[in-house]
Amino acid sequence: MVIGVPKEIKNNENRVALTPAGVQELVKFNHTLYVQSTAGIGSGFSDDEYRAAGAEILPTIEDVYGIADMIMKVKEPIAPEYGLIRENQLLFTYFHFASSRELTEAMIERRAVCLAYETVEKADRSLPLLIPMSEVAGRMAIQEGAKYLEKPLKGRGILLGGVPGVPPAKVLILGGGVVGTQAAKMAAGLGAQVTILDVSLPRLRYLSDIMPANVITRMSNDYTIRELVKDHDLIVGAVLIPGAKAPNLITRDMLKTMRPGTVLVDVAVDQGGCIETCKPTTHENPTYIIDDVVHYCVANMPGAVPYTSTQALTNATLPYALQLANKGWQQACQDSAELRLGLNVVQGEVVYQGVSDAFNLPYTPLERVMSGAYSS
Known part of the structure; x- marks a missing residue:
């Protein structure tokens, strides 16, 4: 298969879809790799390293899209890329369709095969391609939150871990999944007083067993959230419904009950x-303030630590990329229930229920696509 790795063009996105090591593994199976010039620079990988691994370097993004059967990316295509995508071209990347009608409609129009990292799912309901970036984002949420609690950045002016004789900051984490667990570990390690909420009692029992004494668990509900936001300094949104829009657990009216300088980090x-007051921001302009509450809503948080993130992502995606390349997407998805669940939009049809529900778009059962109802 001919595989293309374009340079990411989203604002301040420094990750790249494959490391040179990942390229070398695909080349070993006789696949042809084309990498756009300087695609790996932000992550610390030079064109020469990709050449040494067996890739050919192409000068422009148009060249990469124009030649590849499968495009491997990190973030979803943005508007300048839409016109480069060909019918039946396989795109393997993070899409998060449910957050963007424009992107969804563009991919329907281009009749591409869109396989989303974030909805590839194992039998135990875990999300193997989302986990590594969730781990990074969860840890970064505390790192960034601690920074924006500083007074010059409009925060409360509180040190996360406190000092002897002065109490630490109070951190509230909404969601006890991968993001929430990593955020809690980081916050606890810095000495904060941490409360983590979830709707699953078994999950809360597990977290209670593994977390240090400065982390307490609470059942998540509207009443509890409304009470806790009044006196917590850093609040991390870490809720995920695979492939669907996240629910608004913190509403606009709650902001007026928070203390001035409270920091919200919405990883979702x-x-x-x-x-509710979340809107995507960038690393260039990461925050905004509503009702004296600092909002940090960067949509690609792991892009700030690309050397770590790119390696973690390649470690997770490479086995699936090999399946797709070795077998073709149709056979690979027939053979793997995990990959099948990654299909969101195929040849102009929405085949993932969460995406259909988000925008009230027609839903086509995946079985109709996989059985050959649509030509490939």
Whole structure:
């Protein structure tokens, strides 16, 4: 298969879809790799390293899209890329369709095969291609939150871990999944007083067993959230419904009950955000303030630490990329229930229920596509 790795052009996105090591593994199976010039620079990988691994370097993004059967990316295509995508071309990347009608309609129009990292799902309901970036984002949420609690950045002016004789900051984490667990570990390690909410009692029992004494667990509901936001300094939104829009757990009216300088970090912004006042921001302009509450809603948080993120992502995606390349997407998805669940939009049809529900778009059962109802 001919595989293309374009340079990411989303604002301040420094990750790249494959490391040179990942390229070398695909080349070993006789696949042809084309990498756009300087695609890996932001992650610390030079064109020469990709050449040494067996890739051919192409000068422009148009060249890469024009030649590849499968495009491997990190973030969803943005408007300048829409016109480059060909009918039946396989795109393997993070899409988060439910947060963008424009993107969804563009991919329907282009009749591409869109396989989303974030909805590839194992039998145990875990999301193997989302986990590594969720781990990074969860840890970064505390790192960034601690920074924006500083007074010059409009925060409360509180040190996350406190000092002897002065209490630490109070951190509230909405969601006990991968993001929430990593955020809680980081916040607890810095000495904060941490409360983590979830709707699953088994999950809360597990978290209670593994977390240090400065982390307490609470059942998540509207009443509890409304009470806790009044006196917590840093609030992290870490809620995920795979492939669907995140629910608004923090509503606009709650902001007026928070203390001035409270910091909100919405890691769910890629899926529409779990904070009603959330809107996507960038690393260039990461925050805004509503009702004296600082909002940090960067939609590609792991892009700020690309050396770590790119390696973690390649470690997770490479086995699936090999299946797709070795077998073709149709056979690979027939053979793998995990990959089948990654299909969101195929040849102009929405085949993932969460995307259909988000925008009230027609839904086509995946079985009709996989049985050959649509030509490939």
